[in-house]
Amino acid sequence: MIFKKLYPNFFSSKKIVIFFILFLLTIIFNNKSYVAVLNDHIVSSKLCDPNVKQHSGYLNIAPDANMFFWFFESRKNPQNSPLTIWISGGPGYSSMFALFQEVGPCKVEGDTNKSGLSENSWNEVTNLLFIDQPIGTGFSYGARMVNTSEQAASDIYEFLQRFFAIFPKYASLDLHFFSESYGGHYVPVMAKHIIQKNNLIKTDRIKDIIPINLKSCGIGAAWVDPNIQLSYISFTENNTYEPLLDSQLIKEMHDKWTLCKHDIDECYKTNMAHACIAANITCNEDYMGIFTQNSDAGLYNIRTKSGIPDPVYTKYLENPFVLKSIGVNTTEVTKYLEVNDEIYYRFADTGELMRSTMSQVEFLLDNDIPILFFTGDADYICNWFGANEMTESLKWKRHQEFKNAIFQKWTVDGLRVGEIRKVKNLWFVKVFEAGHFVPHDQPRNSLELFNMWIKSL
The missing domain is CATH 1.20.5 (Single alpha-helices involved in coiled-coils or other helix-helix interfaces)
Structure with a gap:
């Protein structure tokens, strides 16, 4: 009875008031109650994209599990734009990488420690939500140990329930779930979890839960099926550029x-x-x-030695003013890590890295969730040969139709920038002159692809 010791007179005279306050502060998720006075910390700043409404900080998704996010409204008509979630892969890669290096509203140039607007940000056409997950990734912190995509899916679902409870105006928007690389495991598992929960809500088997309006999924350089995608030999000999x-x-x-x-x-x-x-x-x-x-070629981009972008933005995220402005708990997170290797090894120790998520992808397609796969033609580790074969091997109602589909040229401003193989609800896109991190290597074309995708749905 800590409260009673601190406020004995108030407690004795106002029992009903206290009970009512505690009742209001209780949020029910999955028939479990959490007192919402834990560690939620949300701020609104004018950094990165000062012309749009934004929120960032932490949602406490479980005891000692604080998930960091940074949300930006769309630059155009946010109330009628969709909501796109981006989670980076790894496992253990921070989504701040995607924010500053790929699809986000701003870039940090060189060692200037200043950000400038990105004209190719996806918030030109969508509201954008970047999430650092699992716990321990980027600015997220807590003792919670996540070792599998299933555990990560449960946490993401809890996060979204809290996010939509706090910001209900975004809950009804079409939701697009995007990632890359290990997102080929994350996204299918998380999206399946969302669909299953939505089905329970529809049949009244769970109550007091917010339905999530999942519209589509998109994964760049998707790591889905090792048995198919590890057959690198043909790509090594016959890629677009030269034998490796x-x-x-x-x-x-x-x-x-x-x-x-x-x-x-x-x-x-x-x-x-x-x-x-x-x-x-x-x-x-x-x-x-x-x-x-x-080989002298990079795993992540065979046109370079490594293909991993120089993390010039990380110095920006060491600035105390920036950290305070976006709500980072610098007591708990003393240094930003772009990649948390400990999380990678935890996942590896469960054996998950070598398991397939083909069945989860097929589940999404069977439940009419459209999926966009896009891969750079210079990516080795998740190369387009294997990704194309993986997509073709999916067993679903349009399997044969996709198998018969041929690549069609894709142009932007009259220039051929890639090839698209598609049927209803499933696209596979080969992006020219791009490695593993397609939006980083081809920002304009990636925005055009995303815009084309959401308009097609």
């Missing part, structure tokens, strides 16, 4: 692929953590190691 290894090393890759595929098959067959961990080790060290140890 000599014939002897290609032969060695063929030999190591046999071992890698055997271990992946064991992972798929048993679904045991030890089998999937073994597959991850065999495929990364023995098979992929041939490329990483012998």
Whole structure:
């Protein structure tokens, strides 16, 4: 009875008032009650894009689990624009990378420690919500340990329930769920979780929950099915640019692929953590190691040494004024990390990195959720050969129709910038002169693609 010790007179004379206050401060999620006086901290600043309404800070999604977000309204007609969520991959990659380096409203140039507006921001056409997840990623903090996409999906759902309770005017908007790379695991699992919850709401099996108006999903450089997408040998020989290894090393890759595929098959067959961990080790060290140890081309962009953008924006996120303005808890988060390797290794230790999410993608398609896959033609680690084959292999009602679909040229301002293979509810896009981080390498074309996508729905 801490409250009673602090305020004995008030407590004794106003029991009914106190009861009523506590009742108002209680928010019910999934038949569980949380007192909403925990650690929510939301601010509104004029940083990054001063011309739009924005909110940032923390939502407390569970005891000692504080998820950071930064939201920007659309620059044009926000009340009638959709809402797009962006979560970065990794696992353990902060969505601040996507905000400043890919699809967000501002860029940080060089060492200036100042931001300037991005003319190719996706908030030209949509409200944008960036979320650092799972807990421990970017500015999010807490003792909560998330090791799988299923656990991450539960947390994201709790976050969205709180977000829409606090900002109800956004709850009715069409929601587009976007990510990249390991988002090929995150997004299908999270979107399936949303659909299942929506179905429970529709049948009155759960109450006092806000339905989420999921309209579509989009994933760049999607890591969905290792068994299909790890067959790198054809891309190594026949990519758009040049062969990446000599014939002897290609032969060695063929030999190591046999071992890698055997271990992946064991992972798929048993679904045991030890089998999937073994597959991850065999495929990364023995098979992929041939490329990483012998090629001058980057895993993330074969036109460069690495393909990973220089994190020039991180110095901006060390500025105390910036951190205070966007609501960062600098007592708990003393330094911004673009990538939290600890989270990556936690996921790896469950074996999840080598499991497939094909069935979850198929679930979305069977439930009429449109999906956009887009991949840069210079990406090695999630190359377009494997991504195209993965998309073609999906078993759903338009499987054969997609299999028969051919690539069509895609132009922007009269220039050919990629190729699109599509049927209703499923697009696969090859983006020219782009690596793993497509919106970073081709910002204008990525905005055009996103705009074309949402207009098609």
